[in-house]
Amino acid sequence: MKFTCNNKDYDVVIERKKRNRNTYIRVKDNLSILVTTNTLTTDRYIKNLLDESYKSIVRMIDRQMVKNKNNEGFNYLGKQYDIIYVDYCDISIGEEKVFLRKGFNIDKWYKKQAKKLFKERLNYWHSNFSRKIPHPGLRIRKMTSRWGVCNTRLRIITLNLELIKRDTKYLDYVIVHELSHLIYPNHSKDFWNLVEENIGDCKKYRKEMKEF
Secondary structure: EEEEEEEEEEEEEEEEEEOOOOOEEEEOOOOEEEEEOOOOOOHHHHHHHHHHHHHHHHHHHHHHHOOOHOOEEEEEOOOOEEEOOOOOEEEEEOOOOOEEEEEOOHHHHHHHHHHHHHHHHHHHHHHOOOOOOOEEEEEOOOOOOOEEEEEEEOOEEEEEHHHOOOOOHHHHHHHHHHHHHOOOOOHHHHHHEEEEEEEHHHHHHHHHHOOO
């Protein structure tokens, strides 16, 4: 099945599962359209649903194209670099290009940089937070759907390794967000007021981070 938008065809991937009660549509990284639905849903129903959802699907495609563009090349601390593969070093960052050895474990390098920077920023925000809170532990790992997680019981904050690719203002926002959960383990109005109390541009950052 295909979905046509602006004279371009996009593949439609259908996943049918017995436990699915509803039908959901999302656009994947490769710009294919994923439809998850019940095993009894007919192709005709899906086709009609896609047609009815045309405008929202176009918006999803546009958003995903922006995300893909923002993730092109090599990203580090908010700057994009063209990749040049070399054999004389593991990694060297220039003004507009990064020189990489083929096969170099870039995720390991990212994590090494993140361990230092994330700890520094966590310590800074803990010291300057508007409320008295315990100092949380720090974990770093790659996550696909969250920028950060706060385990309020264990008092551990987990930060997405992908934040090392972005401007540090987004790292700061996520840290403040997770620290605020140590006071309010929810997303209530009081929680968001506390986030804004510590970092005033939080709404702007949340909106901008949807493009990554």
